[in-house]
Amino acid sequence: MRYGFFLGCNMPAIRPDVERAIRLTMPPLGVELEDLDGYVCCPAFGTFPSLDEDAHLAVSAWNLSLGEDKGLDLMVECGSCYSSLRTGKHLLDHHPERRERVQALLAKAGKEYRGTAATRHISDVLLHEVGPQKIGASLKTSLKGLRGVVQYPCHSLFPSRIVGFESCSVQPRGLADLVLALGAEVQHFSLELQCCGGAGGFHKSDRGQAAELARRKFDAIKAETQADFMVVSCITCLMYLDGVQHELSSSEAQYALPVFDYNQLLALCMGFPAAEVAAISTTPRGPMLRHFA
Amino acid sequence: MIDLDLAKKELWREVDPSGALRSCFACGTCIVGCPASNANPPLLIRSLVRMVVLGLEDDLLNEDTPWSCVTCSRCEELCPMGVNPFELGLAIRRWQCRNDETRIPPGAAEVYKRGYTQPVEKADELRASVGLTIKPTTITERPDLLEKFQSLLMEFEVIRNVDYMFKG
Numbered sequence A: 001m002r003y004g005f006f007l008g009c010n011m012p013a014i015r016p017d018v019e020r021a022i023r024l025t026m027p028p029l030g031v032e033l034e035d036l037d038g039y040v041c042c043p044a045f046g047t048f049p050s051l052d053e054d055a056h057l058a059v060s061a062w063n064l065s066l067g068e069d070k071g072l073d074l075m076v077e078c079g080s081c082y083s084s085l086r087t088g089k090h091l092l093d094h095h096p097e098r099r100e101r102v103q104a105l106l107a108k109a110g111k112e113y114r115g116t117a118a119t120r121h122i123s124d125v126l127l128h129e130v131g132p133q134k135i136g137a138s139l140k141t142s143l144k145g146l147r148g149v150v151q152y153p154c155h156s157l158f159p160s161r162i163v164g165f166e167s168c169s170v171q172p173r174g175l176a177d178l179v180l181a182l183g184a185e186v187q188h189f190s191l192e193l194q195c196c197g198g199a200g201g202f203h204k205s206d207r208g209q210a211a212e213l214a215r216r217k218f219d220a221i222k223a224e225t226q227a228d229f230m231v232v233s234c235i236t237c238l239m240y241l242d243g244v245q246h247e248l249s250s251s252e253a254q255y256a257l258p259v260f261d262y263n264q265l266l267a268l269c270m271g272f273p274a275a276e277v278a279a280i281s282t283t284p285r286g287p288m289l290r291h292f293a
Numbered sequence B: 001m002i003d004l005d006l007a008k009k010e011l012w013r014e015v016d017p018s019g020a021l022r023s024c025f026a027c028g029t030c031i032v033g034c035p036a037s038n039a040n041p042p043l044l045i046r047s048l049v050r051m052v053v054l055g056l057e058d059d060l061l062n063e064d065t066p067w068s069c070v071t072c073s074r075c076e077e078l079c080p081m082g083v084n085p086f087e088l089g090l091a092i093r094r095w096q097c098r099n100d101e102t103r104i105p106p107g108a109a110e111v112y113k114r115g116y117t118q119p120v121e122k123a124d125e126l127r128a129s130v131g132l133t134i135k136p137t138t139i140t141e142r143p144d145l146l147e148k149f150q151s152l153l154m155e156f157e158v159i160r161n162v163d164y165m166f167k168g
Helices: A010-014 A016-025 A053-070 A079-094 A096-108 A122-130 A132-137 A174-180 A207-224 A235-248 A262-270 A286-292 B011-015 B045-054 B057-062 B074-078 B085-099 B106-114 B124-129 B143-153 B163-167
Strands: A002-006 A032-035 A073-076 A119-121 A147-151 A229-232 A259-261
Touching: A002 A053, A010 A016, A010 A235, A016 A262, A016 B124, A053 A073, A053 A079, A053 A096, A053 B143, A073 A079, A073 A122, A079 A096, A079 A119, A079 A235, A096 B143, A119 A122, A122 A132, A122 A174, A122 A262, A132 A174, A147 A174, A174 A262, A207 A235, A229 A235, A229 A262, A235 A259, A259 A262, A262 A286, B011 B045, B011 B057, B011 B085, B045 B057, B045 B085, B057 B085, B074 B085, B106 B143, B106 B163
Parallel strands: A002 A032, A002 A073, A073 A119, A147 A229, A229 A259
Antiparallel strands: none
16 A cells, blocks of 8 residues: 655654654554655644634645645554544535645646545554554564553544544543554553643743643553553643653653554564664654663 | 723723624633643633633733633533633634734644644655555645645735735
């Protein structure tokens, strides 16, 4: 199978080791990735969706048409990009008059929106196109003996009518199933479904309270699990939950839970070098990386 | 004291012509799971709905809280009345932008200028350090397309009216 790989901007600019991990791990699992020529911002909810609805849809349609031109669905890791592209397609497909207005403007730029390309989250592709069994069979090293916790990207859960691929949005299990396929134990905790707090305007408007939200999550992990690592599947969750631990740490409390994007752990288990697939982090990953040495 | 006789009764039509917000019975489900309800000042979608329904135009224009939304969409999922609170938050932002150009998000101008918000074009060294030698195929690599993209965005009145923010 083949997808148009929608990179977004955080991953290629700030966390290219995640991009590297995805590019290395998906083809051996039968998922070929093609780059999308001339892509733009998804658009992020804080840009055109906060300014003008038709401009929002024109930008969505621009990106979706890049997949359509190749006859491919899009695959995305970033939760915000995923949700934005799904929302754009949903609005274009359910509002014919808006779609017509947007299409007339796109035509002037030589673009056409046909509505033929779906956008899939990478977890969805791994779960439902590849499958845990094939993932398990691809590993050189398993995570047997290690315990993980998972952070679901809100943008891949809500609103389920637009973005959902779990059988129950408020009791998701996909990411846990994927981690189990790597041989690790998944431990659950009370604030597992709490948002990371790192997206949108919250941590810009009140950095302290956004950090406190994350602290409550990490405190629950400490009190209720013996986690060796955390797995996310969204670049914002990764950057925020990795970076905020340093900010939260003091002489009274230390926070040092290594955080990985799922494909980074998958890449390590497949035998790819940490220097390429898990090189960038604020919270040290040493204890986890030694498992693969 | 708020004099509701002076309020703009039809404000909801300007903000959300679908009228979905009129089904709100102020249960507060939208607040319970909202990360930004912990912010100071808190984002309280339920109160914003009241503000729109009652027609409190000046208060709504001065509200910063719609911009602290994390976009997690829990409220959209859980609202029992189909108000679509997340969508409403974006609709309030758009209404504010239409009525006060200082609300226009700088991120939109960045997307206009180079196609996206993060410095993808400056990451070559970092990318090479993890073995990525290919450049991301963003619109920056295609000046011909970037020009068309910018012309497309200028078709929208709310952008054209403040083109100095975008072109500057």
